[in-house]
């Protein structure tokens with residue numbers, strides 16, 4: 001498979017689904033969901049968009065090996081391994097965590113490995129220095145030439161790819177585009193391209209940091225936001241990968257009602273937040289809301 005063919009294959013589909021709920025009618029809003037989880041069984045969601053231009057850049061540089069970083073359940077690592085298999089790259093995953101911890105069975109890393117990824121575990125202490133010149137030089141000594149993609153695909157190529165999520169739907173048809181945010185790269189990409197309001201749901205604990213991070217990303221690459229945007233930092237349910245019984249209950253009942261699977265790290269928290277905000281009358285009457293399902297369903301296996 002080559003990259004343009006893959007892109008052509010998913011652009012022919014419709015990924016927008018309307019969600020019916022009596023509360024939405026009562027509050028005068030409509031909610032649709034963009035099913036980025038359906039793009040490809042392994043290479044789905046925003047992770048594909050963050051990889052696309054990185055893979056093209058690696059090709060351009062004549063580099064056949066991709067290296068990136070992530071935790072033991074990283075959607076980014078999982079998608080990178082799948083893209084390596086699909087498009088013919090060697091892949092190396094530098095994984096955060098003690099070796100003993102990682103050798104416990106982990107379905108995410110098992111998939112990555114089955115897709116040909118070489119897994120290189122480093123301690124949490126070492127992982128903190130993964131961006132340092134010495135650390136990267138050491139990796140080159142061990143693994144030779146590679147194209148480095150930052151953790152989470154958080155670079156200019158990642159941002160550029162995420163802007164293309166907008167090509168999957170008519171952005172003028174929606175007043176509010178909602179998404180879950182980790183690094184903020186996807187949000188930054190959308191902001192460079194849409195004029196609709198964008199609302200980010202932060203999945204990590206901490207006030208204002210993501211706002212600064214997104215502003216930092218935009219400034220670093222001399223990009224500017226075309227849309228109004230804001231970030232809600234009160235729907236993380238205790239922090240990254242933390243859940244509450246109420247969140248898990250919401251995800252179950254949402255899946256029962258709509259048939260749409262969610263995971264509790266990202267899209268589950270966003271939709272939980274959207275439902276809560278609608279109840280509170282946060283969105284003006286007549287609002288047409290689009291929620292971006294960011295894929296990453298493989299990560300659910302870490303919770304069972």
Ligand SMILES: *Cc1c(COP(=O)(O)O)cnc(C)c1O
Nearest residue numbers: 181182183184185186266294296
């Ligand atoms: C990685 C991920 C996000 C967060 O994307 P960022 O660009 O890092 O903000 C959201 N949803 C899912 C499902 C993800 O895997």
